[in-house]
Amino acid sequence: MILESHLLSHILGGLYGQALGDAWGMAAYLTPEQTWAYHNGWIDTLTAPPPDHPVHGGLQAGQVTDDTEQAMALAQTIIQTGQITVEGAAQAIVAWYEAIDGDHSPYVGPSTRAAVTALKAGQDPHLTGLRGDTNGGAMRVSPIGLIHPGDPEGAIEDAIIACTPTHFASVGVAGACAVAAAVAEAAASEATLESIITAAIHGADVGMRRGNRWLGASVSRKIEAAVQLASETHLSERERLQNLYDLIGSTLAAADAIPCAFGVLVIADGHPVYAAIYAAALSGDADTVGAIACAIAGTWQGVEVIPADHLETIRRVNPQYNFEQTADGLYEIALRNYQARPSDEDNLLGDLFTLED
Ligand SMILES: [Mg+2]
Numbered sequence: 001m002i003l004e005s006h007l008l009s010h011i012l013g014g015l016y017g018q019a020l021g022d023a024w025g026m027a028a029y030l031t032p033e034q035t036w037a038y039h040n041g042w043i044d045t046l047t048a049p050p051p052d053h054p055v056h057g058g059l060q061a062g063q064v065t066d067d068t069e070q071a072m073a074l075a076q077t078i079i080q081t082g083q084i085t086v087e088g089a090a091q092a093i094v095a096w097y098e099a100i101d102g103d104h105s106p107y108v109g110p111s112t113r114a115a116v117t118a119l120k121a122g123q124d125p126h127l128t129g130l131r132g133d134t135n136g137g138a139m140r141v142s143p144i145g146l147i148h149p150g151d152p153e154g155a156i157e158d159a160i161i162a163c164t165p166t167h168f169a170s171v172g173v174a175g176a177c178a179v180a181a182a183v184a185e186a187a188a189s190e191a192t193l194e195s196i197i198t199a200a201i202h203g204a205d206v207g208m209r210r211g212n213r214w215l216g217a218s219v220s221r222k223i224e225a226a227v228q229l230a231s232e233t234h235l236s237e238r239e240r241l242q243n244l245y246d247l248i249g250s251t252l253a254a255a256d257a258i259p260c261a262f263g264v265l266v267i268a269d270g271h272p273v274y275a276a277i278y279a280a281a282l283s284g285d286a287d288t289v290g291a292i293a294c295a296i297a298g299t300w301q302g303v304e305v306i307p308a309d310h311l312e313t314i315r316r317v318n319p320q321y322n323f324e325q326t327a328d329g330l331y332e333i334a335l336r337n338y339q340a341r342p343s344d345e346d347n348l349l350g351d352l353f354t355l356e357d
Pocket of ligand 1: 065066067107287288
């Protein structure tokens with residue numbers, strides 16, 4: 001059963017979770033040892049990055065990066081048009097790139113930069129992402145999950161569209177579908193950590209088949225491996241994070257970062273603040289791992305579990321975004337999608353909701 005107020009709080013939790021994990025993780029260095037030494041242990045609040053950080057040097061505590069910027073750009077497109085299309089996704093990414101002066105920004109990922117260059121040269125957006133195998137499709141996809149509460153299949157279909165212009169290699173699609181399916185499941189009132197991970201693995205398998213056949217490790221099997229490493233509770237949190245870093249990889253690759261995010265989610269037991277702390281300690285592409293893990297966790301737990309001072313910092317440091325207004329817009333579309341959704345007995349998760357109009 002779902003109450004409308006429940007859904008709105010969970011959509012807002014997903015958006016703030018995305019920003020929280022992104023901003024928390026951007027203060028990390030590239031390796032766990034460097035991060036631990038510089039910050040004297042766990043990063044336990046929103047913190048400025050080291051001034052010499054190769055990508056994030058100069059950002060303020062609480063400032064979001066490309067992960068949240070692109071997710072918000074995608075959300076705006078969805079709200080304005082009521083849907084996601086390949087052309088709309090392409091326009092949102094190009095507009096974001098221009099707005100942040102992407103030609104001179106250190107944090108545009110390799111697949112996105114290549115795709116935007118091709119899109120600006122007039123190439124077909126169905127062809128510009130064929131080799132995009134990094135984590136950029138997944139890092140921005142949470143709004144797609146938020147508009148399909150309790151409907152991972154619907155989220156998977158829209159995630160495939162959303163990553164087409166930039167990340168359409170099989171592993172890129174698999175990563176995006178895993179995250180979108182997990183967020184969609186997390187928004188269901190009866191979701192558990194196990195059902196969220198099951199949805200992610202299913203999404204990864206569908207995405208791997210639907211994307212452009214390309215080289216890369218199995219995203220679904222690496223999610224399973226990351227969850228296994230994260231569940232070794234006889235080891236400390238730091239030891240489990242080191243295992244994720246060494247064996248799964250906190251890198252730009254979709255087949256690394258997305259499985260790591262699920263490992264972090266499990267170590268944090270699905271709590272967005274702990275997911276942020278652990279993603280930052282993991283290091284590597286910590287802001288992306290954190291954005292993904294915390295978007296899922298925030299959707300699952302709702303905005304109420306994120307302390308008010310963190311929400312205030314996120315709002316104050318990122319005044320260009322109105323998270324409440326964006327959540328309201330996504331919520332309207334989520335309700336509409338839910339009502340239009342086919343009630344299929346074979347649906348992965350069954351009918352979890354009763355809407356109260
Ligand atoms: Mg980033």
